[in-house]
Amino acid sequence: MGPGHLVAQAPDRAEAHLAALTPPRRTARTSKAPSGSAPSADPHGAFARPVPHPPGDLRHLRPVSARLHPVHGCTACTHLLTVLDVTLPSPVTDRRAALKARSRQAILAAADALLRERGDAQFSVDELAARADVARRTVFNHFDSLDDVVLSTCTARLNEVIHEVQTVASTTPVGDGSRSAMFDELALTLRGADLPEAITYLAGALGPLAEGNDPRAVVLAQEAFSRVADHLSGELVRRYPVADALDVQLLVSSLVHGVAVIALHWCTTTDPAAPDARAAWDSLVDRLIDSVRAGYMPER
Missing domain, CATH: 1.10.357 (Tetracycline Repressor; domain 2)
Known part of the structure; x- marks a missing residue:
């Protein structure tokens, strides 16, 4: 097995892998092709056999996306490839917002408790932060x-x-x-x-x-x-x-x-x-x- 054979087979294996990820197309039943006829040229054929490439023919080295369909940039090809680019929203932002809201509510609850206990607002930021169980800088992040x-x-x-x-x-x-x-x-x-x-x-x-x-x-x-x-x-x-x-x-x-x-x-x-x-x-x-x-x- 020579080096040229390895180059020719690698794209075919990639194409077979992408074809396995693509749902099979429904096709109408047809009569059995006569013996001796050429194999179907449908690139989506599940049983299509690889066709050997003549020497000097470099078309098989094109990107797999360009060889899935005869029409360049067709819907199926672009959709198949852009599935990998879909990203889900990260929950990090929601967690940060919830944490920020909890900190603010803790500060207000601590201030309310101190006001009820002392009858006035004569308390320090350090006392408020300690009662709210937050850092002093967190108080000033909100107020x-x-x-x-x-x-x-x-x-x-x-x-x-x-x-x-x-x-x-x-x-x-x-x-x-x-x-x-x-x-x-x-x-x-x-x-x-x-x-x-x-x-x-x-x-x-x-x-x-x-x-x-x-x-x-x-x-x-x-x-x-x-x-x-x-x-x-x-x-x-x-x-x-x-x-x-x-x-x-x-x-x-x-x-x-x-x-x-x-x-x-x-x-x-x-x-x-x-x-x-x-x-x-x-x-x-x-x-x-x-x-x-x-x-x-x-x-x-």
């Missing part, structure tokens, strides 16, 4: 400063408060749709929501920021009451679609912004940890409701 962590935690707590107020409002019995009935429903909502705990939490967290003239603390406090008012107004409109929109807004705004006033008064005059702190809050809520209900007409 620009410790104040940003506190503000993000307060925003999450605010969402919980709004959800609680919505739940209480949605379970309040429906009245007849009059202004007095809507007022009674709002009064029940304010009495039923656990606002003192949330007010203590937000005041302790945002107090140092407000004392440092950080405008973000003021904006977040304003946003808190505005969002509560929006959700309460939406609940009343959902219950009473024919109610006057201006009446609803005036009613809700007077009570919610009154809550903002008594919240500030309660925080500055009452120790939230005192045994009678909740009773003091309930008394302020009753005073607010009575004042808004009766108005400021001359006493008889």
